[in-house]
Amino acid sequence: MATIVLKRLSKFFNRDALQQDAVNHLVMQPHEHSLNPKVLCNRALEVVRVLQDNHFEAYLVGGCIRDLLLGLNPKDFDVATNAEPHEVKHLFRRSRIVGRRFQIVHVQFGRTLIEVTTFRSNSTKINNLSKNKNRRLQQSASGLLTRDNVFGSIKDDASRRDLTINALYYDPVKNTIHDFSQGLKDLDDRTIRIIGDPATRYREDPVRLLRVARFAAKLGFNVDSKTLNPMAKMAENLSHVSTPRMFDETLKLFMSGQGLASFRLLAEYGLFAQIMPQASRLIEQGDHFASRIVEQALTNTDLRIRSKKKVTPAFIYAALLWPSVQKIALDYENQGHSPSLALNKAASEVIGNQIPITAIPRRFTVAMREIWSLQLMLPKRGGNKAKRLSEHPRFRAAYDFTLLREQAGESLNGLGDWWTTYQEAGEDKQQEMVEMLPSDRPRKRRSRRRKHQKTDA
Ligand code: ATP
Ligand code: MG
Numbered sequence: 001m002a003t004i005v006l007k008r009l010s011k012f013f014n015r016d017a018l019q020q021d022a023v024n025h026l027v028m029q030p031h032e033h034s035l036n037p038k039v040l041c042n043r044a045l046e047v048v049r050v051l052q053d054n055h056f057e058a059y060l061v062g063g064c065i066r067d068l069l070l071g072l073n074p075k076d077f078d079v080a081t082n083a084e085p086h087e088v089k090h091l092f093r094r095s096r097i098v099g100r101r102f103q104i105v106h107v108q109f110g111r112t113l114i115e116v117t118t119f120r121s122n123s124t125k126i127n128n129l130s131k132n133k134n135r136r137l138q139q140s141a142s143g144l145l146t147r148d149n150v151f152g153s154i155k156d157d158a159s160r161r162d163l164t165i166n167a168l169y170y171d172p173v174k175n176t177i178h179d180f181s182q183g184l185k186d187l188d189d190r191t192i193r194i195i196g197d198p199a200t201r202y203r204e205d206p207v208r209l210l211r212v213a214r215f216a217a218k219l220g221f222n223v224d225s226k227t228l229n230p231m232a233k234m235a236e237n238l239s240h241v242s243t244p245r246m247f248d249e250t251l252k253l254f255m256s257g258q259g260l261a262s263f264r265l266l267a268e269y270g271l272f273a274q275i276m277p278q279a280s281r282l283i284e285q286g287d288h289f290a291s292r293i294v295e296q297a298l299t300n301t302d303l304r305i306r307s308k309k310k311v312t313p314a315f316i317y318a319a320l321l322w323p324s325v326q327k328i329a330l331d332y333e334n335q336g337h338s339p340s341l342a343l344n345k346a347a348s349e350v351i352g353n354q355i356p357i358t359a360i361p362r363r364f365t366v367a368m369r370e371i372w373s374l375q376l377m378l379p380k381r382g383g384n385k386a387k388r389l390s391e392h393p394r395f396r397a398a399y400d401f402t403l404l405r406e407q408a409g410e411s412l413n414g415l416g417d418w419w420t421t422y423q424e425a426g427e428d429k430q431q432e433m434v435e436m437l438p439s440d441r442p443r444k445r446r447s448r449r450r451k452h453q454k455t456d457a
Pocket of ligand 1: 061062063064075076078160161162163166167205207208
């Protein structure tokens with residue numbers, strides 16, 4: 001697809017100079033590409049123009065250029081400039097500086113938000129920095145960048161971006177594309193390649209490991225071998241990433257329409273075990289249901305996203321963690337707890353194990369618990385229970401969850417089909433369906449035992 005937009009690309013990469021110097025600056029002139037400034041977001045163009053009119057350098061950069069060159073719809077538009085955050089803020093009325101680790105400016109136009117980033121310097125120069133710059137750039141013992149606010153040139157900025165295909169700069173006024181790391185070539189070759197030394201770059205920010213998997217899944221690109229080789233070994237570094245950021249990244253992985261492909265690559269690269277150790281352990285132990293429910297949940301999520309239906313992190317997390325919950329709940333039942341208490345205790349335990357990795361917000365853990373506990377209630381449909389259950393605010397999610405369990409191979413005596421028919425039926429038919437059910441009441445055997453115990457006493 002990239003070849004449609006990049007005219008005569010091979011001509012550029014046969015240039016001797018470019019092959020000699022990996023950080024050569026390649027500029028594509030307007031007649032050499034067909035990126036049309038008219039298809040770009042007007043607000044992003046306005047931000048670039050205002051900055052350039054004030055004698056700053058400004059470009060559109062990152063995912064928006066990558067996606068446009070591939071003929072995809074960009075998710076958002078990012079601007080890179082040599083103006084410092086306070087200078088950007090000064091130029092735009094509705095703007096604010098956000099972030100501490102990595103300061104950027106959010107420029108707001110109604111509902112559209114444009115992120116403006118000041119060119120960063122290459123962090124590998126950390127040892128040569130002045131005292132003032134040292135305050136702006138901090139690195140932990142593991143190599144993690146805890147603050148990254150040293151500003152530099154466009155070339156510096158290009159070398160500290162994550163992937164070559166994400167480091168393309170577009171000047172919409174001059175209509176030129178700037179490439180410092182052979183990103184255009186990688187786009188054309190459908191290759192994911194990290195910029196710089198992969199191990200160092202993963203250590204600085206382990207989220208880059210997840211980004212490699214995410215973009216490989218999203219674009220269907222191959223991962224370059226040097227980029228791929230250290231990934232499994234460095235996966236443990238993900239534990240240095242803040243838990244809210246990890247949660248956000250899992251949503252991007254599983255809820256952007258390529259959840260299944262992302263999961264498969266995460267598993268292949270040894271990253272899934274870091275994100276969801278409980279699910280990963282069961283899958284590794286050969287629990288077929290555990291892998292089938294993950295694959296099915298993500299397949300369904302991808303389909304829903306494609307048909308523009310709502311998806312919620314609560315449902316996905318509930319599905320991915322369900323086999324773990326079931327397993328622990330069974331242990332508690334075997335210890336003599338009632339099914340609902342056993343499920344409750346298991347839910348707390350499983351959520352409690354996941355939160356220190358991905359900080360699932362409370363509103364989602366509450367929903368997960370409801371989806372799980374409704375699984376015990378959906379089989380009990382006698383009297384007017386079915387009617388009441390169908391009016392429960394979480395019924396729809398719980399019903400979808402039952403269908404998912406069956407799709408993934410759990411045998412629930414046709415429960416999903418029963419509820420499907422019930423919801424489509426009129427009141428008389430619903431009544432009839434309920435009357436034909438076997439009783440929900442507990443069997444007599446229990447009361448006999450109680451009587452027996454009494455006599456004993
Ligand atoms: P999309 O928005 O479609 O998910 P994107 O590439 O635009 O993809 P963003 O998270 O919006 O991703 O980031 C914008 C740009 O910032 C990236 O294209 C990349 O150049 C840079 N970037 C983002 N995260 C990192 C990171 N962890 N390390 C280095 N550079 C990064
Ligand atoms: Mg983006």
